[in-house]
Amino acid sequence: MLSNILILKGVTPLNKKQQSEVSGGSGQTCRITIVREGKKITSDFGGYSSGSSGSQQAQQDCAYAVQLGGDGTRCFYDCEYDGYGR
Template identity: 45%
Template structure:
């Protein structure tokens, strides 16, 4: 426990900073062209960090859908982006 308390004063790495969420989580809406159906699909998902961090996470999810060949095109819109 003492060791954990002593570590509170250290600076967070860039990777750690990206994983820190504030108290508010936002929803993002994804529109993607499904490789399975050939149709445009829309889904809204919550749990994204507030602000730019959540938008960055949504972008990574879109890239992941394309990389995994679940979609050929993907767009996202988060509450922060409005």
């Protein structure tokens, strides 16, 4: 199949860095970390919108988690769109 794709005009294989930056499909995954009472819980959640709107949704979810958690609760989000760890 790859050889069939590569014969198409203008098609080149992606390098490893480009492959790791590919996103799309039914949304993106965001890694959400909640710190409550000194305990840190990190989970990956899928289904956020693609692009910056998904990051905004994760930010809203974090704000909601802090609101529910009360004093001392913190939340961080890290989405595919932004590039994990950036």
